[in-house]
Amino acid sequence: MKASTIAQIKKELQHRSSDEVVQLCLRLARFKKENKELLTYLLFEADSESGYIESVKQEVDELFSEINVNSYFYIKKSVRKILRTIKKYIRYSGNNETEVELLLYFCEKLKALRPSIHRNTTLKNLYDRQLIYIEKKLPLLHEDLQYDFGEQLTHLKS
Template identity: 65%
Template sequence: MKSATVKEIKTELNECSHQDLIELCLRLSRFKKENKELLTYLLFESGNEDQYIENVKNEVDEQFTIINITSYYFIKKSVRKILRTIKKYIRYSKNKETEIELLLYFCKKLKDFEPSITSNSVLMNIHNREIASIKKKITLLHEDLQYDYKLELQNLYF
């Protein structure tokens, strides 16, 4: 089955009644966990972005505490999983400040992680790649915010 384009879907949704839209959203939320998470964000958390950032940071903290530190192999797998989760939450928000805040927090947690990531090139590459990504994203913000985030970014270098 071929998927419809976004324009076709938009025009079809404009023709639906209010009750039909509710039923479509509920049906959509049954199929994939990400759809349900996105609807949860849009309905309950998009109004308070600061609380959303705090919730994501708490989840990241939990994930960092359960990392198996017996070998760097397990650490790398867990760090990649945490980063995937953060990027998923960033996609929900579409807010540049939220994106930078969460990535800065991830890099800070990674830098402070024990055992140190400096002895593992893959983990250092993940850290450096995210810092480079943050630098690019900071340039898109207002000058005052750029200054604040650049100060935070300076603390993340080894």
């Protein structure tokens, strides 16, 4: 089966009643965890972006506390998983400010991780790539935010 385009889906949804649209959304949410998470964000958390950011930061804190630091192999696996989770939450938001703030927070936590990431090339490269990505995203933000986030970025680079 070939998937329809977004434009075709939008036209079809406009012809449906609101009850039918609700039923379609609920059915869609049943099939994938990510669909359910996105609907949760859109319905309950999109109004308060700062609250959403704080909840994601709390989850990141929990994930960092659960890292097995006995081996760099386990650290790398855990850090990649945390980054995947953050990127998923960033996709839900679609807000550049949220993206930069969450990635800066991730980099802060990664830099503070013990044993040091600077002893492992893979972790150091992952950290550097995120800093470069943040640097590319900064010009898209408001000037005040550029300055604040730029200060944090400078601190992380040192």
